Amino acid sequence: MPLTQSAPFSEEFRVQFSSTRRGARLARLLAVEQLRSWGLPFDAAAQVVAELASNAVQHGRTPGRDFRLVLRRPTPEVLRIEVTDTQGALLPATGRSLPACAESGRGLLLVEALADRWGVTSGPLPCKTVWAELAIPDDGEEAAAWIR
Secondary structure: OOOOOOOOOOEEEEEEEOOOHHHHHHHHHHHHHHHHHOOOOOHHHHHHHHHHHHHHHHHOOOOOOOEEEEEEEEEOOEEEEEEEEOOOOOOOOOOOOOOOOOOOOOHHHHHHHHOOEEEEEEOOOOOEEEEEEEEOOOOHHHHHHHHO
16 A cells, blocks of 8 residues: 655745735735635734734835735644735834824734734845734634634
8 A cells, every 4th residue: 555645734825915005905805805715713813914014015115016915824723924025124113112192103012912923034135024923723712712
């Protein structure tokens, strides 16, 4: 009897968007539809995509250059969200305190609260990728908590 080897689990969704508010909104909408097609809860992930895409448009924009969204499931238990922009020299500021009256600047705090891990990868020049990983619950009770 021949031995067969199963392919490693992996699912990926990759799209480029214009670096506009409309592009950021479309990234969130398409991410939700992709997560639905994979049968995953999507509320927390949609918020993370919205924040990272918004940051790519607001802080990582180079005129005429797009940003890229990647949703990846390297294993059945992990969802990795990656947003790549073309401003590799501008790294996200974290851990800074904001005045109570500040109207913006809290997006990465939301990402930090929703994601199990997140970070920034530099390159290829002139790009950077801000990524977040969320654990995918394996039963209905945990899934309800993941949706928040």
